[in-house]
Amino acid sequence: MSAGEILETMRSLSPAERRDLVAQIWSEFAEDDLLITAAQAEELDRRLAAHEAAPEDVVSWAEIQQANRDRRQ
Structure with missing residues (x-):
């Protein structure tokens, strides 16, 4: 099976199934x-x-998503 065929099959899976598949692939x-x-x-460090x-200087994922929505409007 080619990579394209695998991706096409993957697109038919539910989001939860795709997450599980990615986790399984990553563990390999x-x-x-x-x-x-x-x-x-060095950058990670x-x-x-x-x-x-x-540690308090963070932005939540919800705040980032809202900022992106606000910019699109």
């Missing part, structure tokens, strides 16, 4: 398959340090 990757670059690791320094 070995840790070595998910290597990141030094620059990516920087973001984590920023969050730890000001």
